[in-house]
Amino acid sequence: MTKILIVDDSALVRRVLGDLFQAEGDFEIAFARDGSEALAQLHAFQPDVVTLDVEMPRMSGLQCLDRIMVERPCPVVMLSAVTTDGAEETLAALEMGAVDFVPKPTGTVSLAIDLFAPVLVEKVRMAASARLRRTHRLTERVRARNRGRLEPRPQLPPRRPATEPSRDPSGQGLVIIGTSTGGPPALDTVLSGLPADFPWPILVAQHMPASFTASLAQRLDGLCALRVVEVTRPTLVETGTVYVARGDADMIVSKRRGELVVLPTPASPEHRWHPSVDRLVASAAALVPPKRLLGVLMTGMGNDGARTMKDLYSAGGRTIAEAEESAVVWGMPGELVMAGGAEVIAPVGDIADRIVRMVPAG
Template identity: 60%
Template sequence: MIRLLVVDDSALMRKVLGGIFAAEGDFELAFARDGLEALDLLPRFAPDVVTLDVTMPGLDGLACLDRIMLERPCPVVMLSSLTGEGAEASLDALARGAVDVLEKPAGAVSLAVDLFAPVLVQKVRAAARSRPRIALGLAARLRARHADLAPRPVSAAPPAPRQAETALTTDLTLPAAAAGGLVLVGASTGGPPALTAFLGELPADFPWPIIVAQHMPSTFTGPLARRLDGLCALGVQEVTAPALLAPGRVYVGRGDADVIVVRRPDGLMAAPAPAKADYPWHPSVDRLVESALDLVLPHRLVGVLMTGMGRDGARSMAVLRARGGRTIAEAEATAVVWGMPGELVRAGGASVVAPLETIAAELTALVT
């Protein structure tokens, strides 16, 4: 059984969410009407996963998340409104340690449940198997921010990281002819903070353009690109129209669609493309890599597959490596969910398996 704590100030949403998970048959449920009630339940119910509304009266979702990560770290899935403010708060939640975010149904909730329920259940199940990443310096920041609140005893420590895989370092130098090239990055669950850590380590003069396919709704990808642009030395933009690829630039695919590589008279471009049913996740990593392989010599491509559930990107990046390109898979020790990179490793498609903190250095070594 998966012990799930549902935290939402709306009685209707608590009823809807309770019905969704009760129907699954393997969830033990508890409910909280606000952040303070959730914190009171934490030590008594000991949830495996928490779903947490972003906007609540009193102790809101972000403040509650901070306290959960400090007092009893466990996987948290944030439920957000379909607004720009909700998207920014959701990205903030991911930076603070939430595993994933999901848009709450708008309008007539009962009419949207059939579409919302399968995605929610899948995300919560993945979260139950995940390794939540505790934000650096969280305890010190919280105690400074809430000096009037005496910290409660910590009832459970975050899980110890597993031993990292040894990076494969043989035959990694790109051919000398590859004076320029393209980096293709895929990520899903846990991706936004991983992208921040990875891209934040790359210098402003990084010589190749980078295209990112991060599984996310369109509500979130624009704010994500703006946030990364403010945190990284590289320029970052969302791909809402065809954009000419330039060195030292990062192109984030728009959510609910795909991002592909196309050729125009003035050069290669990152372009949005309508989602295709052949690819279950969007923006699709497989479709991005396949489009690049159609136009760019494999030895001028490097694929980076980071944390995320499922297998998107594993097949195409394995093909990329087989054709002479290079690939980097995030190590299990640092991945929130070792689904996508794990599938690449199991397929024999990873040139390098590296923890998050060294991926930027591994990539820089490959392209320079």
């Protein structure tokens, strides 16, 4: 049995989610109405996974998550409002250690449960077996045990772009990064490790709803030396820039007047996850020589990107798969490794350096 702690200030939401997981037949369930009750249950019930509402009175979901990750780290799935503020709080939660999130349906939860339920159950099951970063908040956990109190987290200053982007020259290559569950913190690590003069544009497909990808791009832009933008319309590909695919759709590479562009396109029914990594890689491979493409597949549930990156590697392109030791979920990169399509297997902290070494300087 998987022990799940449902934390929500709404009695209706607690009842609906409790009935949902009870019907699955393999969950032992406990409830908490707010952050204080959640922390008490954290030690008394010792859950395998927690669902945590972002917006709660007295102690917010982020404050509660902060305490969970210090006092007794365990997998947490956030339930987030589909708003700009909700997106920013959710990204902060993922950086703080939450495994994944599910946008709350608008309107009455009980009326939208048929669409909401399968996604939530799948993500909770995945989260229960996810790998938490063993060193995450380690210093604070030790201090909390020794002193019985929390210490503030250090804040890193934002890294601003050091150069203006320039138009994509003829023969330019592309780096394509695909990721899903656990992806935002992994993107933080990799993209912030690349220099401002990195010579190839970077395309990112992160499985995420449309209401969240703009906030993701803005957050990454504040952390990276490279410029980071969300692709909402046909956009010329330029060096010095990272292009984040808009959520709930796909992004493809095309050519206009002989120059590479990226553009959003409706989600393909042939692909399960969106923005689709497979579709992005295939579109790039149709226009750019394999030796000018580097595919990077990182943490995520499922197998999106594994097939096309394997084909890219077989055709002479280069590929990197995140190592199992650092991936929250070793689904996508693991599929690439098992298919024999990973030229390099590296933990997330080493991937930026690997990318720099594998991409020609000019």
